[in-house]
Amino acid sequence: MSRRTPWADAIDPAAVLPEYPRPQLARDSHLSLNGWWEHAFTVDDRRPRAWAGAILVPFSPEAELSGVGRQLQPGEHLWYRRTVRLPEGFLVDRVVLHFGAVDQRCRVFVDDVLVGAHAGGYLPFSLDVTDALAAGEEHELVVDVVDPSDTSYHSRGKQSLKRGGIWYTAQSGIWQSVWIESVPALHVAGLDLRPRLDDETVEVVVEASTPHEPPTGGATEPATGPAGPPVATVVLLADGLEVARAEGAAGATLTLAVPQARRWSPDDPYLYDVEVRLGDDLVRSYVGMRSVGVAPDAFGRPRLVLNGEPVFHAAVLDQGYWPDGLYTPPSDEAMVHDLTSMKALGFNAVRKHIKIEPLRWYHHCDRLGLLVWQDMVNGGRRYNPAVITAPVKLPVRLDDSRHRRFGRQDASGRAEFTAELESTVRLLKNAPSVVVWVPFNEGWGQFDALDAVERVREIDPSRVVDHASGWHDQGGGDLLSLHVYFRRLKPGRDWGRDGRAVVVSEYGGYSLRLPGHEFSPREFGYRRYRSVDALTDGFVELHRREVLPAIAAGLSGIVYTQLSDVEDELNGLLTADRTVVKVDADRVRDVLGELFAEFAAATTPEVAEPARRASAPREPQVRPAPHEAEPA
Numbered sequence: 001m002s003r004r005t006p007w008a009d010a011i012d013p014a015a016v017l018p019e020y021p022r023p024q025l026a027r028d029s030h031l032s033l034n035g036w037w038e039h040a041f042t043v044d045d046r047r048p049r050a051w052a053g054a055i056l057v058p059f060s061p062e063a064e065l066s067g068v069g070r071q072l073q074p075g076e077h078l079w080y081r082r083t084v085r086l087p088e089g090f091l092v093d094r095v096v097l098h099f100g101a102v103d104q105r106c107r108v109f110v111d112d113v114l115v116g117a118h119a120g121g122y123l124p125f126s127l128d129v130t131d132a133l134a135a136g137e138e139h140e141l142v143v144d145v146v147d148p149s150d151t152s153y154h155s156r157g158k159q160s161l162k163r164g165g166i167w168y169t170a171q172s173g174i175w176q177s178v179w180i181e182s183v184p185a186l187h188v189a190g191l192d193l194r195p196r197l198d199d200e201t202v203e204v205v206v207e208a209s210t211p212h213e214p215p216t217g218g219a220t221e222p223a224t225g226p227a228g229p230p231v232a233t234v235v236l237l238a239d240g241l242e243v244a245r246a247e248g249a250a251g252a253t254l255t256l257a258v259p260q261a262r263r264w265s266p267d268d269p270y271l272y273d274v275e276v277r278l279g280d281d282l283v284r285s286y287v288g289m290r291s292v293g294v295a296p297d298a299f300g301r302p303r304l305v306l307n308g309e310p311v312f313h314a315a316v317l318d319q320g321y322w323p324d325g326l327y328t329p330p331s332d333e334a335m336v337h338d339l340t341s342m343k344a345l346g347f348n349a350v351r352k353h354i355k356i357e358p359l360r361w362y363h364h365c366d367r368l369g370l371l372v373w374q375d376m377v378n379g380g381r382r383y384n385p386a387v388i389t390a391p392v393k394l395p396v397r398l399d400d401s402r403h404r405r406f407g408r409q410d411a412s413g414r415a416e417f418t419a420e421l422e423s424t425v426r427l428l429k430n431a432p433s434v435v436v437w438v439p440f441n442e443g444w445g446q447f448d449a450l451d452a453v454e455r456v457r458e459i460d461p462s463r464v465v466d467h468a469s470g471w472h473d474q475g476g477g478d479l480l481s482l483h484v485y486f487r488r489l490k491p492g493r494d495w496g497r498d499g500r501a502v503v504v505s506e507y508g509g510y511s512l513r514l515p516g517h518e519f520s521p522r523e524f525g526y527r528r529y530r531s532v533d534a535l536t537d538g539f540v541e542l543h544r545r546e547v548l549p550a551i552a553a554g555l556s557g558i559v560y561t562q563l564s565d566v567e568d569e570l571n572g573l574l575t576a577d578r579t580v581v582k583v584d585a586d587r588v589r590d591v592l593g594e595l596f597a598e599f600a601a602a603t604t605p606e607v608a609e610p611a612r613r614a615s616a617p618r619e620p621q622v623r624p625a626p627h628e629a630e631p632a
Helices: 332-345 359-368 411-428 449-459 532-552 585-603 605-614
Strands: 035-042 053-057 077-085 094-099 105-110 113-119 125-128 138-146 178-183 188-196 201-208 231-238 241-249 253-257 272-278 281-287 292-296 302-306 313-318 349-352 371-375 434-438 479-484 501-508 510-512 527-529 555-561
Touching: 094 105, 113 125, 188 272, 188 281, 201 231, 201 272, 231 253, 241 253, 302 501, 302 555, 313 332, 313 371, 313 585, 332 359, 332 585, 349 555, 411 449, 501 532, 510 532, 527 532, 532 555, 532 585
Parallel strands: 313 349, 313 555, 349 371, 371 434, 479 501, 501 555, 510 527
Antiparallel strands: 035 053, 035 077, 077 138, 094 125, 094 178, 105 113, 105 138, 188 201, 201 253, 231 241, 231 272, 272 281, 292 302
């Protein structure tokens, strides 16, 4: 059974995921701390007396690629240790230590001195360690991690200490890149990039470091002086040529004109380069000129729109799990492979399911041209099957203000989720590929979803919100979001009457076991097939008989389950090791092309009328139903 991807054997421990981790706020200063560290497990928070051996960061100890293969249990501590020496000439003014993500809570020490702590397993954080790291000297860096996993209300995604079915192996510890950079005392702490397509402008807000902010970032020196706030210069470039320039106070909105802007789309994912200078600090970024929303089509039906035009979202569900790295991709090339594989099959969108990826993943979606639906990470206490499972087959809709039913009786847990929701939106709002926010999925830790919509819109009013994907719809957000697995997709008479676009945000899940590529003897899927041809027949039949007719009735987007196999789930379009495409790519691409053509005919009069005259009523042309199919 293959549990390694093709990139695993090519990993160089001296250069693990060596790329600059933050493409939309990039500097030349980058010292990667990925690679071999020491590790130990303890039963309390006292520093270990002895170290157990090496661990390859940033792979979790539960992942094969870490070299450890040990589950961190609730109540235990996982310790990391390595030495750090700043290269000659590296230090400018301030030294910032960055962690892409550490699951779930951690403390960070330099030379036995606590320099910071963080809670939350999915978001990046940074620490100013200037006073702890002297140039030219060797220092000891230690990280202490605890992770209650699914025994508490903290956000955990699909991790489970008792994995199986749709719940996967729990992982812990450092699982994204660790790195150091040196910045001037006055530096760019953050950027807010706002494309205004209708106005042919880009608005940019440059956030300057202040003495009161941690260096996510901030240095500790003042960003203001007797003359007022510092002045930032922003330059917008197209293919290396300057398009516009603006100069003004940090914190103010700077507007750059972009006449006849080249619009970002999946067919033309064009990115304008952005350069920002603040004092001695120079950072590079980029922006995509595009707008998204929900609006009536030419026939009055609400549709998802991109750049003012109806666009059909043909998405695939992506769990972001790797058989050898768990949450951590084995390489940058591995991430790109997943995305290009989906585009090659004909999909134009991807739903990032219950996980926040490294920022480079979003960068690749930006440059390759994939529309991203971004889920928030679920938490809460143990879920009630009657709440999260019964609606698969029964028309159950519960009021999510009844917190205990949804495992959300802890006020501190609700506050923690809300803070993480807001931080996630701020983290990813500059990515042009991200077009839909999904606060809750299938009732997992759901609560007060209408309030979540308002909080998202306060931070980012420019995107679509799917407030309750699957079930327990509270009537809010921009989408009526359906999950259809054990019944036929049938258009509703009331689709679109409330102004929301209709999407099937999960469906399919057809499984195929390929010998040598499975995780265990178990096979989880929603309909089983026994050959590539049979699975392809089932995929084509599903889309021609159910999805295609629903488009004219108002269907605006779909999310097929799923990109790759994950442990017991063998319902991926790719095997878990990413070595086999489990469907006939040409036939999948052709049937998805039919959906796009039908959507164009259903939303555009000049397309609809010729198509109506040219086509006589007929039954969808599909192969006979495969005899090899069986219900899961």
